[in-house]
Amino acid sequence: MKIASRLVTWQRLHGRHGLPWQGTRDPYRVWLSEIMLQQTQVAAVLDYYQRFLSKFPTVKALAQAPASEVMVQWAGLGYYARARNLHACAKQVMDKWNGKFPPDAASLATLPGIGPSTAAAIAAFCYGERAAILDGNVKRVLARLFAIEGDPTTRAIELQLWERTREQVPTARACAQDPALMSAYTQGLMDLGATLCTRSRPKCEACPLKKDCLAKQQNRSDELPWPRARKALPERNTMMLIVHQPGYILLDQRPTTGIWGGLWSLPEYEVTIEPTLIYQNLGLPIDKTAVLASFLHVFTHFRLTIEPHLVSVARARTPKINSALKSLPSAQWVALAQLQQRALPAPVHKLLTGLITAGLIH
Numbered sequence: 286m287k288i289a290s291r292l293v294t295w296q297r298l299h300g301r302h303g304l305p306w307q308g309t310r311d312p313y314r315v316w317l318s319e320i321m322l323q324q325t326q327v328a329a330v331l332d333y334y335q336r337f338l339s340k341f342p343t344v345k346a347l348a349q350a351p352a353s354e355v356m357v358q359w360a361g362l363g364y365y366a367r368a369r370n371l372h373a374c375a376k377q378v379m380d381k382w383n384g385k386f387p388p389d390a391a392s393l394a395t396l397p398g399i400g401p402s403t404a405a406a407i408a409a410f411c412y413g414e415r416a417a418i419l420d421g422n423v424k425r426v427l428a429r430l431f432a433i434e435g436d437p438t439t440r441a442i443e444l445q446l447w448e449r450t451r452e453q454v455p456t457a458r459a460c461a462q463d464p465a466l467m468s469a470y471t472q473g474l475m476d477l478g479a480t481l482c483t484r485s486r487p488k489c490e491a492c493p494l495k496k497d498c499l500a501k502q503q504n505r506s507d508e509l510p511w512p513r514a515r516k517a518l519p520e521r522n523t524m525m526l527i528v529h530q531p532g533y534i535l536l537d538q539r540p541t542t543g544i545w546g547g548l549w550s551l552p553e554y555e556v557t558i559e560p561t562l563i564y565q566n567l568g569l570p571i572d573k574t575a576v577l578a579s580f581l582h583v584f585t586h587f588r589l590t591i592e593p594h595l596v597s598v599a600r601a602r603t604p605k606i607n608s609a610l611k612s613l614p615s616a617q618w619v620a621l622a623q624l625q626q627r628a629l630p631a632p633v634h635k636l637l638t639g640l641i642t643a644g645l646i647h
């Protein structure tokens with residue numbers, strides 16, 4: 286089975302056109318979109334992409350920006366390792382590649398945060414290279430087309446899928462005749478997975494590949510690909526302190542590695558510790574405290590129940606790094622008016638915005 290020509294014809298007529306990262310061969314723009322789109326829907330990326338580009342219009346601007354500024358622009362998109370790798374990658378492009386992205390997929394894949402599929406997408410879009418992609422959507426399309434059973438996240442199935450995607454790449458001869466072929470083909474695979482061959486209820490009747498698709502023929506598109514064998518996610522609990530005084534809130538910077546690495550969050554404590562001891566240990570003149578309703582935040586590998594404690598402090602201290610906070614050396618008093626300039630994890634941002642709107646912190 287060869288799908289390229291039908292897929293390309295379909296993409297040119299019915300695929301997605303006019304997304305802000307299309308119609309360019311600038312590797313910086315394509316790379317940025319590919320990283321943002323990993324595990325994130327197009328609709329969520331649109332605003333971030335435009336804002337990020339206006340802040341960092343070139344790879345040089347991004348490489349020279351402070352890490353905190355990059356995190357501020359990324360805050361809310363999630364999977365923060367992507368932002369750290371993005372910054373590291375921009376620096377490597379400046380230092381090792383003279384400010385130009387490497388000219389082929391194999392070299393692109395040596396850069397931080399660029400896996401083989403992302404490298405292939407950039408090379409296909411920007412250089413017309415005959416490189417095969419295999420992102421989550423493409424895995425689903427191929428597993429259905431070829432009725433491949435098994436969990437696609439396992440190494441054995443992934444290898445089969447890589448083999449299939451490489452077989453389908455348009456021929457060198459076809460690419461020589463149509464320089465935009467690889468770009469349309471790659472976009473076609475992505476578009477098919479995003480718009481027709483969707484996770485649930487694929488629109489097979491509109492699909493350009495329906496005559497060849499084994500899942501369609503066998504009426505198995507609902508059961509393929511096999512779902513990932515999921516283990517129950519571990520549960521964790523944490524206590525977060527919202528320590529505030531008029532106009533200011535105490536934020537604590539997370540270590541650069543791990544969950545929410547480098548972001549500004551709320552001071553966290555084990556829920557097993559007696560809260561009054563924690564309050565006392567702050568060494569601040571506390572007016573009142575309140576335990577707010579707990580809420581759940583789900584990460585890919587665990588579920589976190591957050592127990593927020595509101596700690597109201599009388600304005601008695603200089604709102605700078607406070608020498609009394611020996612237990613929180615990485616904490617700072619941040620003016621509420623300047624909260625937007627700090628990169629906050631999405632649930633913390635939501636919590637604080639809700640409290641400000643409700644007038645509980647002001």
Ligand code: SF4
Pocket residue numbers: 426429430481482483487488489490492493494495498499500501506
């Ligand atoms: S026919 Fe249906 S299941 Fe097969 S590739 Fe097309 S949309 Fe997917």
